[in-house]
Structure formats: structure tokens, C-alpha cells
Amino acid sequence: MLKVVDIYKTYKKGKQIINALQGLSFEVNENESFAIIGPNGAGKTTTIKIILSLIYPDKGKVFIFDKDTVDYTTRRYIGFAPEIPYYPLHMTAIELLKIFLNIYNLKLNKEKIEEYFELVKLKDFMNTPLSNYSKGMLQRFSILQAIIIQPKLLILDELTSGLDPIGQFEIIEIVKKLKGKTTILFTSHNLSEVEQICDRLVIINRGRAIFYGSILELKQKFSFNKYILKYKEGNQIKEIELDNLENINISFNELIELKRKELSMYEIFFELITKDRN
Ligand SMILES: Nc1ncnc2c1ncn2[C@@H]1O[C@H](COP(=O)(O)OP(=O)(O)OP(=O)(O)O)[C@@H](O)[C@H]1O
Numbered sequence: 001m002l003k004v005v006d007i008y009k010t011y012k013k014g015k016q017i018i019n020a021l022q023g024l025s026f027e028v029n030e031n032e033s034f035a036i037i038g039p040n041g042a043g044k045t046t047t048i049k050i051i052l053s054l055i056y057p058d059k060g061k062v063f064i065f066d067k068d069t070v071d072y073t074t075r076r077y078i079g080f081a082p083e084i085p086y087y088p089l090h091m092t093a094i095e096l097l098k099i100f101l102n103i104y105n106l107k108l109n110k111e112k113i114e115e116y117f118e119l120v121k122l123k124d125f126m127n128t129p130l131s132n133y134s135k136g137m138l139q140r141f142s143i144l145q146a147i148i149i150q151p152k153l154l155i156l157d158e159l160t161s162g163l164d165p166i167g168q169f170e171i172i173e174i175v176k177k178l179k180g181k182t183t184i185l186f187t188s189h190n191l192s193e194v195e196q197i198c199d200r201l202v203i204i205n206r207g208r209a210i211f212y213g214s215i216l217e218l219k220q221k222f223s224f225n226k227y228i229l230k231y232k233e234g235n236q237i238k239e240i241e242l243d244n245l246e247n248i249n250i251s252f253n254e255l256i257e258l259k260r261k262e263l264s265m266y267e268i269f270f271e272l273i274t275k276d277r278n
């Protein structure tokens, strides 16, 4: 449903030229959850701004349902929760939400609106001014204003940045509920959450894709020949790491688990980025 085709973007900062994107391409399927990850300054937010046609690429194109996003009417399909949201904080959540609904010319009844507030766990705070919201609540409000327009593409930039573990958990639970119901494109530096939520991902560094595929493909690419063997010895459970499966001296009824050792998402990310630097 989303096609990003060979996009380039340079910024000028005084005399300095920054090559933010250098030929980035990827596709996102309908109702898929897709992550863009990469170090600070890799070009994630720039990519999102181009998809939203808030800025234009120097070269390359973006299509949503085969429609070029230069035609900004594609924005109507997109719900967007930005990296740094700005809201008029003196307003209550419900007041501001009604303004969003008016902009989109949508009429939802009270029950439906309450259902959405319930989904993001803000039903008890509908009439609270946003100035009294915590960072986590504001982040959930941000998701609410993005999903209430029933988007075909939901874009969440920096899903849980700056939130405490409970705040992160609450957001992940909301996204898991939305998963499969609409197309979700998100960025995050929290790789364990990326692993939990996304079906496929693109890893970008210095404005180029250095991996594009599923989590499984990523893990397979980086699986290495080490094994973890868990076994019983008397009353104890022991675990050893093996370089190969030859000469294992354990009987079948002592064996609990034998599995290939996996690198964590953080180890894989570190490998990819440091290799790309050299
Ligand atoms: N408006 C701008 N003017 C000049 N340079 C910019 C501008 N916006 C972004 N850049 C530069 O472009 C590069 C890519 O920035 P971008 O914000 O897309 O990165 P990002 O991957 O979203 O990073 P982060 O993880 O920190 O959010 C960076 O070097 C950044 O400094």
C-alpha cells in the first residue's frame, strides 16, 4: 500500500550540505506493521515527513495505493503521531479531539468516541485539560488523535521515547491491539519493542537501507554456530554453551532443551551499524 522509491534528500545548514537520504527504497503491505529503525540522524523522520508530503524529496517518489504523495490528498488516509507533538494544552482532550473530527468532517457518536478513549486508557481523563496530562498520557492522546480519523496508514514517529517502563508497556499494548487492523509504520529506538510489534522492518544508516526484511530473516542472517544446551543434573538445571554438537555426553532423559544461540536485536543492530561505518 506504501511504496518509497529511491528517495534522496539534502538539507543545507549554512554552507554545510547534509545528505539525509541517499536512495532509500522500501514497500509496506496493507495491514502490515512495519518499523524504520536506525541511529540518530539516520533519516527516519525525514522519510516520514516525505511520506506525509510535509517536505519533498530532491529525487525519487512515494506512492500510497499507487497515488503519488505529491498529490497531498493522500494525507487524508494517514493518521500521524509526531515525534514532538504540539497541542494547545489549555484545552481538554475531548475539546481538542472534536476539533480534529471537524477538520476531517467526521461525525462519531458519544459511545464511539468513548470507545476510542477507552482503547488508549484515557476514558477517565476526557474532560481533563491536556496541561494536566503526564508525558505517557500525552503520547496516548497522540495515538488517539491519529487513529480516530480511521486511517489506512498509521504513522507513529518515536513510539515510546522518553516514557518510563509502564508508559512504554501501555503504548505497546495499544499498538498490539491495532496490529492487523490497519497499516502501521513506526520508528523506535527500543529494539525489544520493535521485535514485539513489527512484521517487517527497514534498518537505515546514513540515509540508506542496510537491511530490509522480516525479523526472522534478520535473525537468520545473524544466527551463528553456537548452541545452548539445557539439561538436568540431579535436582539441578544446568546450561552450557557449545561450539558444535559433536561429543555431547548427555543422555536423552537429562536433556531439557537444545537451541541455537541467537543474537539479540541490540547485538545485531550494533554489528550492522559498525560494519557500515568501516
Ligand atoms: N530541517 C533540517 N535542516 C537541516 N538538517 C536537518 C533538518 N532536518 C534533519 N536534518 C538532518 O538530517 C539528518 C537526518 O535527520 P532525521 O531527523 O531524519 O533523523 P532521524 O533518523 O529521525 O534521527 P533521530 O533518531 O534523532 O530522530 C540529520 O543529520 C539531521 O541533522
Ligand SMILES: [Mg+2]
Binding pocket: 044, 045, 046, 083
Ligand atoms: Mg527522528
